[in-house]
Amino acid sequence: MERYIVLNAQFLFTPGPVNVAENLRSAVIKSDICHRELEFDTLLSNIEHKILSLFQIEKRNRYRVVVITGSGTAANESMLSSVAGQGDVLILSNGEFGERLANTSKIHNAHTHVIEKPWGKGFDLSQIEAFLDAHKVSVIAMVHHETCSGMLNPLHLIGALAQKHGALFIVDGVSSVGAEPVDMEGCNIAFCSSSSSKAIGSYPGLSFVIGQTIQFEKLKHHKPKTTYLDLALFYRFLTTTGQTPNTPAIPLFFALDQALTNILSEGVVKRFDVIRQRANDLRRGMLKLNLKFLIDEKDMCSILTTVHVPWSVNVSDLRRRLRENGIIIYEGKGCFKDKVFQVGNIGEMTDLDIIFFLQNLEVALLKCQAGGNDDVDPIRKSWPTLKLLDQSEEPAIS
CATH class of the missing domain: 3.40.640.10 (Type I PLP-dependent aspartate aminotransferase-like (Major domain))
Incomplete structure (x- = not known):
């Protein structure tokens, strides 16, 4: 699945700041x-x-x-x-x-x-x-x-x-x-x-x-x-x-x-439900990649997931590879530095953005594990490839 990136655009998968709605861009110069x-x-x-x-x-x-x-x-x-x-x-x-x-x-x-x-x-x-x-x-x-x-x-x-x-x-x-x-x-x-x-x-x-x-x-x-x-x-x-x-x-x-x-x-309640559903979609997708979370899901807020970095992956390298496709995540701080990364799900975000993130995350993890080699086919064979869409029904993205 290919995602076309607007020049200098960033997808902020962070707990803030966030991508804002288009009508806020008009409001700020009202x-x-x-x-x-x-x-x-x-x-x-x-x-x-x-x-x-x-x-x-x-x-x-x-x-x-x-x-x-x-x-x-x-x-x-x-x-x-x-x-x-x-x-x-x-x-x-x-x-x-x-x-x-x-x-x-x-x-x-x-x-x-x-x-x-x-x-x-x-x-x-x-x-x-x-x-x-x-x-x-x-x-x-x-x-x-x-x-x-x-x-x-x-x-x-x-x-x-x-x-x-x-x-x-x-x-x-x-x-x-x-x-x-x-x-x-x-x-x-x-x-x-x-x-x-x-x-x-x-x-x-x-x-x-x-x-x-x-x-x-x-x-x-x-x-x-x-x-x-x-x-x-x-x-x-x-x-x-x-x-x-x-x-x-x-x-x-x-x-x-x-x-x-x-x-x-x-609607306030609907808003809460939408944010929680995004978190659930992201978490299910990351679990399919065999990633593990820092804390139990029952203790998590609905806006953020903190993820253990696989032993063979450097978190700064992972963050850099995602950034190359406009995706911004957080690294861990303090005692969590170099041990976790964080994925937020607030602000303007679509289901396609979540799919785009998860598919890029899979590739970035594979490349990190391949030691910088962009040929990830050998390692992909043993990696749980993420399939979120029926490719025959894949929507067009403009």
């Missing part, structure tokens, strides 16, 4: 407006209401959303620097981004504690509860989807512990929101962050924090620890002027608004 005028107030209000719909929140007055010009890390730092006041913070970490939460919290909160598990390993709830029994904690923070491994951490279990011990539960939902359900009320989540450029499917550069209105109101009693990322200031501007405290990246707001419209037009 109009020149001033961020201190009614047009921006309306735009920001529309985005807030659409994010509340994405979270399937019915009691709208109980939650508000602030939008920040900055990546998901900016939203996380905004929460960690603004919510705890002088109280103790407990960070639950089982990967790269849990470690980032811990490092960020330590900058802003003198009393930061960390319960750390190896990357890709689940939390021990009894250990967490024992810690909470012995320490008075104001805030518990956790990454929902730990991208370094692909693990989806349990919101409802940690939220229940936070509620039992009188702590606020804040969640890094940067890479899960838009692909996985996040029940703010049911999981006792006080604040949750996310990003424009992951499962929501827009351009990089914006993030947001959705939170309980009552908890936003309490932030004014805390002394600010930052200037740009003061969550209380963002909330005050939102509620008094309908604007942001600093000059926003207005074109990205137009694009985010369109991306949210796309999701709501498709």
